[in-house]
Amino acid sequence: MSLIPDIISWFCLVTGGMFVVIGAIGLLRFPDFFTRLHAASVIETMGSILIVVGLVFQAGLTLVSVKLVLLVIFIMFTSPTAAHALAKSALHGKLEPITVEDNES
Amino acid sequence: MNKIPHALSLGIALAALWVLLSGHYTLLLLLLGLASVLLVVAIATRMDVVDHEGHPVHLKFKATLYYWGWLLKEILLANIDVCRRILSHGPVISPMVINVRSSQHTTVGRVIYANSITLTPGTVSMSIDGDTILVHALSREGAADLQAGEMNMRISIMEEKY
Numbered sequence: 674m675s676l677i678p679d680i681i682s683w684f685c686l687v688t689g690g691m692f693v694v695i696g697a698i699g700l701l702r703f704p705d706f707f708t709r710l711h712a713a714s715v716i717e718t719m720g721s722i723l724i725v726v727g728l729v730f731q732a733g734l735t736l737v738s739v740k741l742v743l744l745v746i747f748i749m750f751t752s753p754t755a756a757h758a759l760a761k762s763a764l765h766g767k768l769e770p771i772t773v774e775d776n777e778s
Numbered sequence: 779m780n781k782i783p784h785a786l787s788l789g790i791a792l793a794a795l796w797v798l799l800s801g802h803y804t805l806l807l808l809l810l811g812l813a814s815v816l817l818v819v820a821i822a823t824r825m826d827v828v829d830h831e832g833h834p835v836h837l838k839f840k841a842t843l844y845y846w847g848w849l850l851k852e853i854l855l856a857n858i859d860v861c862r863r864i865l866s867h868g869p870v871i872s873p874m875v876i877n878v879r880s881s882q883h884t885t886v887g888r889v890i891y892a893n894s895i896t897l898t899p900g901t902v903s904m905s906i907d908g909d910t911i912l913v914h915a916l917s918r919e920g921a922a923d924l925q926a927g928e929m930n931m932r933i934s935i936m937e938e939k940y
Contacts, residue, residue, distance in 0.1 A: 692857065692861065695861045695864055695865060696864075698864055698865070699860070699861075699863075699864035702864060703864075703871070705873075707873065707902065707914045708871060708873050708916060710902050710914075711860055711899055711900055711901075711902065711916045712860070712864060714860075714896070714897070714898075714899040714900075714902070715857055715860050715861060715864075715899045718853050718857060718897060718898075718899060719853065719854065719857040719899075722853075736798065736801050739798050740798070740799060743795075743798070743799075749897065750893075752897070753892075753893040753894075753896035753897045754893065754896075756896050756902055757892065757893070757896050757902070757903055757904075760896075760902045760903070760904045760914065761904055761905050764904050764905060764912075770873060770875055770914055771873055772873055772874050772875060773872040773873065773874055773918070
């Protein structure tokens with residue numbers, strides 16, 4: 674494998690991994706369920722996109738790359754649906770989100 | 779309502795997906811794939827789920843791609859913002875719940891808007907009632923950005939390019 678695609682690939686894989694780690698830190702640091710949901714969405718957007726793009730550069734122009742791109746597209750459709758379902762059921766379960774007004778009082 | 783364009787487009791999409799995912803091109807397997815595609819289209823038509831909602835062929839392909847490009851840029855910026863808030867000393871967040879109006883006039887348009895809000899880190903759509911979407915935002919700035927309504931406007935434009 675030539676050098677330049679390898680460099681791009683590893684750059685994407687490492688930054689993607691960094692986004693996943695930062696998202697995990699946020700998941701632990703943020704105070705309540707709804708804010709943690711935002712940290713999780715960092716993982717499922719930038720983390721997954723960058724890691725898959727890195728893998729596409731590893732695979733080159735093959736059928737594997739097509740499958741990887743399809744994977745990203747499906748994640749982009751399903752993950753907000755899951756996040757919305759979680760947020761909505763939390764709201765229906767009478768979980769009150771922490772807001773700025775609470776913090777200041 | 780005329781179902782044939784939707785059934786046709788569903789069939790083409792399924793066939794393309796089958797060919798790309800299988801990677802086998804012998805006659806027997808291609809015929810089996812064709813048979814399963816026809817079966818799925820027949821079942822979907824009988825279930826009455828082949829319509830403009832399940833398969834929005836009315837949205838222009840080029841406008842959709844253009845919107846996805848813009849959304850990707852927004853996702854990148856929002857990600858960097860949320861990461862900065864996560865890593866800064868003592869999380870600098872100001873979570874708030876806001877109402878956002880959506881000006882789309884179809885269900886599909888509203889779903890695209892709500893899903894785009896959720897997909898962008900820092901904002902999650904919590905429930906939809908008529909044309910207002912209840913949004914939980916991580917920061918005051920994120921909420922203000924959403925209320926400025928650029929995303930809403932772009933989806934409405936995409937929807938109108940029939």
